[in-house]
Every structure is written in structure tokens, then in C-alpha cells.
Amino acid sequence: MAAAGVTLTLSARAAEFTSYTEPSRNIEISSPEPGVVQEVIAKEGQMVKAGDVLVKLDARVIEREVDIARAELKYKESRLEKLQKLQDKKFASSNEVERAQNDVDITKLKLSRAEALIDRLTLKSPIDGIVTEIRFDVSESVTGANSHVATVVQLSPMRVQFNLPTEEARKLKAGDSVALRFPDIPATRQAKVEFVSPVSTAVVNTVRVTMVVSDDDGPLTAGMKCVYETGGASPPADSGKN
Numbered sequence: 001m002a003a004a005g006v007t008l009t010l011s012a013r014a015a016e017f018t019s020y021t022e023p024s025r026n027i028e029i030s031s032p033e034p035g036v037v038q039e040v041i042a043k044e045g046q047m048v049k050a051g052d053v054l055v056k057l058d059a060r061v062i063e064r065e066v067d068i069a070r071a072e073l074k075y076k077e078s079r080l081e082k083l084q085k086l087q088d089k090k091f092a093s094s095n096e097v098e099r100a101q102n103d104v105d106i107t108k109l110k111l112s113r114a115e116a117l118i119d120r121l122t123l124k125s126p127i128d129g130i131v132t133e134i135r136f137d138v139s140e141s142v143t144g145a146n147s148h149v150a151t152v153v154q155l156s157p158m159r160v161q162f163n164l165p166t167e168e169a170r171k172l173k174a175g176d177s178v179a180l181r182f183p184d185i186p187a188t189r190q191a192k193v194e195f196v197s198p199v200s201t202a203v204v205n206t207v208r209v210t211m212v213v214s215d216d217d218g219p220l221t222a223g224m225k226c227v228y229e230t231g232g233a234s235p236p237a238d239s240g241k242n
Contacts (some may be wrong), residue, residue, distance in 0.1 A: 004052065012227050019162050021154040021213065021224045025084055025127055030146045031057060032120050037136045042150070054150045055134070057121040057142065059226055069111035076103045092158045129154040158213045158220045160228075166200045167209035168230050180213060182220070183225040189226075190214045 008171040020228075035057035042054040080100040086092035133151035136142060142149060158182065164172075172178070190213040200207045211228075213220060 015168070017144055017162050017164060017228045019160050019226060019228070020224060021153050021222055023129075023222055024157055024159045024212065025129065025154040026125060027129075027152050028148050029125070029150045030073040031056065031117070031123060031142045031144075031149050032047045034144050034147070035121055035142050036060075036123055037138050037140050037142065037206045040134060040138055042125075042129055042131045042134065047129075047132045048131060048152065049128050050125055052130065053122055053134065054125055054152075055123045057104055057123070059118045059121045062117050062121070065114045066111065066118065067221070069107060069114055072073075073076050073104065073107045073111060076100065076105065076107055086215050110128055113202075115205060123149055125152045127152060127154050153222075155222065156219060157213050158215070158222070158224075160211045160213060160226055161193070161212070162228055163204075163206040164209050164228075164230075165199075165207050169196055169200075169209050170194050171230075172209060177210065178228065180211070181229065182224055183227065184225055187217070189217060189220075 037055060038058040038060075040054075041056065042052070053219070059069065067161060080097070080103075083092045083097045085163040087097050106150040129152045131150060132153050135149055139222050172193050174193055174195060176195060178191050179188050180191045181188050191213045193209065194212045195208075197208040213226075
């Protein structure tokens, strides 16, 4: 019996299910606006922190709008301050002060909007991880909103997804600790059941089960073969034995 992406081997005492490690998170970062790439800061293979800038789109026109709004705000705040002092001396009306205050408030909103637009054109990593793809170079056009610009993956911890027969999957629940064998290392690592799908596939009668692999005994790489064995006692975690 075989399920998509899973090899099943039956013996008198146990069943083995094979799958492969994958990043715990794989995020395709898209541009919310079309534009031209002004600067590529991150490189493929680079480790990044959440909030690190990856790519900047050309925002020079908007940056000048920010400069203008800041200059206007400085002038209008100064005017408001003078009118408030004149009002204290009965030389300015409350209506004049109110209009000046409104001018300041509106200019602050204009400045905030321009700064937000610049931030939208500055593409940042949402997670700690490694950059696996940068799809544009300097001066290339990002032609539409939601265009895929970069990819960042989180490699720790690793996840493994199995398609188990329904009767085997129903024996597991989120939070259970199980042992996974990695034949290529060779080693056995502890994993925690993260999710057991409440729905089974109608055709092959399998259930998707996701496990998170502990990296306490050292990091793993994506695409490593691992084996989950049922039908007997799980072997203890051992980073240096089959």
C-alpha cells in the first residue's frame, strides 16, 4: 500500500511510513505595489531576522513628499504656537487657533500617509530564517501588486508530514511524542505531533499528520528522509544510532 509521498512497508509486527523533512515555515514575500527595484539588500542563503529589509522599491518621489510634508508641518506648528500665544493676550480669536490646529492635524496625516507608502515599498522579512530566493534585480520592474519578490524559510524546527492510514492516525493526538528514524544520518530523533487532520481522504483512506522534529541533538536539513514506525514500542531518542 502506498500513499502520495509516503512509502508503506508491512511486516508481521510493524508498519513503516516514509516522508521527508520540510521547513516549518516557507513564506513567499510579495510586493503590495507595482514598482521598480531600487536596491536588493539581502542575498540568497543569507540568514535574516524578522524586520530585516530584503528589497526596496523606488520610493524617491514619495520621499520628496515626506520632505515637503515635514517642512509644512514645522511651519504650521510654529504658526499655531504663535497664535496660541496671541490668543492668551487676546490678539487672536479661538477660530484662528482652531483653523491652525486643523492645518497641523491634516499635515500630520499627510506625512503619516507618505511614510506608510514608503514602508509598503520596503519589503521586510516577517520571520527569522534564511533567504532562499530573490526574484528581481536592481532596475527590474515588479509589474503588479502581489508579485512574488522573495522567499524566506524557517528551518528550525523542521516539520514532517505523513499520510497515515486512518486507523493508525486516529491513535495519535496533538502533543504526543513519537520517535522518527533518519536512515541517512543515521539517527533517531524525537518529534511532537502537531496536527492530526479530522478529515480522511476518500480514495486511499489516509489522514494527514504533521509532526515537529526536535533539533536538540543538532540541526536537520530540509529534504531528509525519515521513517515513522508503528505496531510496536517506539525506540528511544538517540542521535547516533539507527
